[in-house]
Amino acid sequence: MxxxxxxxxxxxxxxxxxxxxxxxxxxxxxxxxxxxxxxxxxxxxxxxxxxxxxxxxxxxxxxxxxxxxxxxxxxxxxxxxxxxxxxxxxxKQDTWAKQNAAKMAPVAYFSMEYGFHESLPIYSGGLGVLAGDHCKSASDLGLPFTAVGMLFHQGYFRQLLNKDGWQEEAYDELDLTTLPIRPARTSSGDEARVQVRIAERDVHVRVWELAVGRIRVLLLDTNVPENREDDRKLTARLYGGNQELRLQQYALLGVAGIRALRALNIPAGVYHMNEGHAALLGLERVREFVEGGLDFRAAVEAVASSTLFTTHTPVPAGNDAFAYELVDRFLAKWPGRLHVSRDELYALARHDQFWDGHWVPTFSMTVFALNMSRAANGVSELHGEVSRDMWKFLYPGAEVAEVPIGHVTNGAHNLTFTSQAMRDLLSTVLPQGWEERLEDEAMWQAAEGLSDAQLADVQRDMKRGMVQFVRRRMREQKIRNGASAAEVAATDTLLSEDALTIGFARRFATYKRATLLFRDRERLSRIVNDPQRPVQFVFAGKAHPADNPGKAFIQELYRMSQEPEFQGRIVILENYDMNVARWLVQGVDIWLNNPRRPLEASGTSGMKASFNGAPNFSILDGWWREGYDTTNGWPIGEEREYADLNVQDDADAYSLYSTLEEQIVPLYYGQADAEGRGGWAGTVRRAIQTVSPRFSMQRQVIDYVQGYYLPLTTRGAAVAAGGGQRAREIAGWKTWVRQQWPHTSLSASADLPTTARPGQTVEVRASVNPAGIRPEDLRVEAVLKRGDHVTRVPLAHAQGGQYSAQVTLPDSGLYAVGVRMLPVIDGLSSELEAGLIKWA
Incomplete structure (x- = not known):
């Protein structure tokens, strides 16, 4: 019709x-x-x-x-x-926030994607689900919190595996009238609209509102009649298109996102950028301060003082960077709006990279985000270490451990992923209201009261539901691909409810090594086909549409699953989404994760499995490096780095097979393991007890509140007070110090014996030409380095430019001793904030 x-x-x-x-x-x-x-x-x-x-x-x-x-x-x-x-x-009135964070400023949280539920497919994977979970726990805790994102009309993509196992993508247009969203309305009752000038045109943006418990999420949408066709497509697909499209999307998220908050009179005192996609919110906030009377540098200080940046990407290729010429095309007017030169603005994002055979300056979203914030973090302890090393070039002369990037280990929203059956079982031993105390480790010790039989019954029911789900999905896939009647009928007996079942589901980036399991095919065949103790694997995951190597991994898995020795023992499901994730984390016996260490920033799917009693069997990377305690799961490989990736793959595969054969399979099928630990149920209990609180999203958000949101509330308000007086002072001081720094000098000497005893002191002296910088604005210090351990001892200012101190050699070992100076004043976010260090 x-x-x-x-x-x-x-x-x-x-x-x-x-x-x-x-x-x-x-x-x-x-x-x-x-x-x-x-x-x-x-x-x-x-x-x-x-x-x-x-x-x-x-x-x-x-x-x-x-x-x-x-x-x-x-x-x-x-x-x-x-x-x-x-x-x-x-x-609820007596929320955690009212009791513990009453003075916290409202938080505005910006993320490119959000995974709230499969019916709202505006997420691609872990980053989005993490952002969605963050919002849910912000609601649970009662935080003053508003999230900002994009309403992608075609979302990410629906994944189809053809008869050869090759990933194909389908994009479905969302019918906005059937989604749980409503147009956001201003105080006058009008639909909220904002505009962003991109290149030489105004892009109109409609704002939608999503209620997530007690909080609001604003979603930006350019698919409106006022826009030309190309601009209507700016919010069509998540992570689709080329660099031109992505840069424009980032401008929308950052600039239109801030304007949406203002149009709706939503207060914000702390701004949280979830990954570099949101970095351009700094442009709009600086513009606001400049229009309010601050100069550019003071405005940057005011903005950065209340901004947090969370990085999720431990590989350089995952951090967006754009050629200056491209940035000029779409953001050319911004230097003029900010009353600053192009060079000074772009310097805040500059990252020299090797492109097309030579070094060129690029506009890095991550570098811009780091420079436009005064707090930054990775998403696990190891990822914090990796990030400090990745971005140390921004702090020349600093030790890696000093780079001001901390970490908050990710968590997951327990109630989103824990089955109702497991919740009901937990309620028999945990105190009333346990759902509001998820981070309480002591409370979770009550899970010891769960009997082996209780756990086995609930987990058997969850596995039965998952097996039925897998069979339905595989039947639909076979029918769509024109399989024979016999092949379709075979799905009715796919997987066994009695076999040890291992799940693996995630984004199919190559570093996640989905095919590591097949490194020794004969050995794997013996493991899965043991007639007395069979093992079966369920895989799921999407590769980015442009990632052909990732698609090849999916195809290899699919083809292996069709081989006679693996048929019925290895299954790969198509169209991994939050629905598939819930079935898998609730139904498998073990969760497998084998990325190439140290490239897994965090990973969260294994946490969700352990909420439901499935222990982890994983590389000691990301969160599992912190979560594994020898009783709650198993490690794969060693906690070390490899120069040869083949050697690493061989070692990790060998560990994977050996641990399965010697520990996991015997324990699951009723034999005590080599260490004499209790039976399978004991490991299940330990997984629930240890992972549920420590890796709850509730604990994660509390860590953000205590470690970042509250300090930024205080510092942001202080720097912006009085029309930005402190921002002016800090900016003026930095300008003066940077101007004088090339004219300073430092020399040093020390009475160092050839050998010394632990506790012995040595005198370290320094002579400084401060070039007019006040002595109280200089920190001169001795630096003792033993291996990776660094000790810093300030030298006392005597007279003129002379400094000295008695420095204790605390322990035995080989020490490197040096002297350096750096400029500091009260109120900086860190001693490295000025980015200036001079070594003698």
Missing amino acids: NVIGQVTVLPELPGSIGRLSELAYNLYWSWTPHAQALYQALDAEIWERFQHNPVRTLLEVPQARLDELAADADYLERYRQVLADFDAYLN
């Missing part, structure tokens, strides 16, 4: 269930299985067909069915209980 328009006919909900619509528009239901069950009960087939979307389910269910359930006593009782819990959640 020729469609001339579209109209949404809303259901007439009977009064007794009238709040189903209200609940559908708050993603509280996405981590509340009992709430989801209310919509599933309306029509299970519709619920499945439309990706568990309650708004769409309400639209599709016939009025007669609504009327029927409105008179169903059992349904009404469940409805009343869910709504009572919902109201109690929204209206």
Whole structure:
């Protein structure tokens, strides 16, 4: 038919269930299985067909069915209980934030992607799910918190595996009228619209609002009639297109995101950039301060003092950088708006890189984000170390350990990924209200009270559900690819509920080594086909549409799964999303992760599996390096670095097979392991007890509040107070010091014996020409380095330019002794903030 328009006919909900619509528009239901069950009960087939979307389910269910359930006593009782819990959640007054962070400024959190639920596919993988979980826990804790992102009309992509196992991509246009979002409205009741000038044109942006428990998420959308066709496509796909498209999307996220907050009068005192995609919010915030009367450098200080940057990418290729010429095309007007030269603005993002055979300056989003913030962190302890080493060039002369990039180890939102059956079981031993104390490690020791039989029963039920899900998915895939009747029928017996089942699901980047399992095919065949103790594997994951090596890994897995010795023992599911993730983390016995260390920034899927009692079997990288305690899972390989990647792969594969054969399989099938630990249930209990609190998203967000949001609240307010007086002072001081620094000089001497005893002191002296810089603004210090350990001892200013100190050699070993000076004043975020160090 020729469609001339579209109209949404809303259901007439009977009064007794009238709040189903209200609940559908708050993603509280996405981590509340009992709430989801209310919509599933309306029509299970519709619920499945439309990706568990309650708004769409309400639209599709016939009025007669609504009327029927409105008179169903059992349904009404469940409805009343869910709504009572919902109201109690929204209206809770004594939240964690009110008790522990009452003075924290409102936080504005910017992320390119958000993974809240499969029905809103505006995420690609771990980064987005992490951002979604961060929002959920911010709501749980009662933080003053607003998130900003993009509404991608075609989302990421739907993954299809063809009959040869090659990934194909399909893009589905989202029907916005059926999503749990509403137009954001200004105080006057108008739909919120903002504009961003990109190149020589104004791009119009509509703002949508999403409710996630107690917080709001603003989603930006350029698919409006006022825009030309190319601009309407700027919010079509996540991570699609070329560098030109991505730079424009980043401008939208940063600049339009700030303007959306302002248009809706949403307060913010702390700004959190989740990855470098959001870095251009600094441009708009600097513009605001410049228009308010600050010069550019003071405005940068005011902006940076209240900004946090979280980096997730431990490989250089994953950090976006653009040629200056490209930045000129789209952001050429910004230097003029900020009353600064192009060179000075671009210097804040400069990263010289080797392109096309020579070194060229690039505009790095990560460098810009680091320079536009005064707090930065990686997402695990090891990733913090890797990040400090990656970005140390921004602090010439500093030791790697001093680079001001900390870490907050990632977590996951327990209630989103823990099955209702496991939650019910935990409620039998954990205290009432345990869901609000997820980070409390002492509380979780009560899980010791779970019996072996209880755990086995719940995990068997979860595995049974996962096996049935896998069979349904594989049957659909076989039918679509024109498989024979026999091949389709074989899916009915795919996987065994009795076999040890190992899950592996993640983005198929090559460094994650999805095919490491097949390094010794004969040995793997013996493991999976042991008639007494079989093992089976379930894989899932997407490769980026442009990542052909990643697609080749998927195809290799698929082809291996079709080989006679692996058929039925190895399965790869298509279209990995949050729905598939939940089935897998709730249903497998073990979670496998084998990235090439140290390239896994964090990883979170294994955390979710352990919430449900599945121990981890993983490389000591990312979060597992901190989570493994010898009782709650197993390591793969050693905690070391390799010069030869082949040697690393061989060593890790050997460890993987040996641990499976000698420890995991015997323990699962009832034999004590070599260390004499308790049975399988003991490891399951330890996984739940140790991972649930330490790697809860609640713990992660609390770490951000205490380590970053509260300090930035204080410092940001102080620097911006009085019309930015302190910002002016800091900027003026830095300008003066940088101007004088080339004219300073430092020389040093020390009475160093050839050998010494632990505790012996030596005198270290320095002579300084400060070139007019005040002595109180200079830190002169001795630096003792023994291996990776650095000790810094300040030298006392005597008279003129003379400094000295008695320095203790604390322990035995070979020490390197040096002297350096750096400029400091009170109120800096770190002693390296000026970026100036001079060594004698």
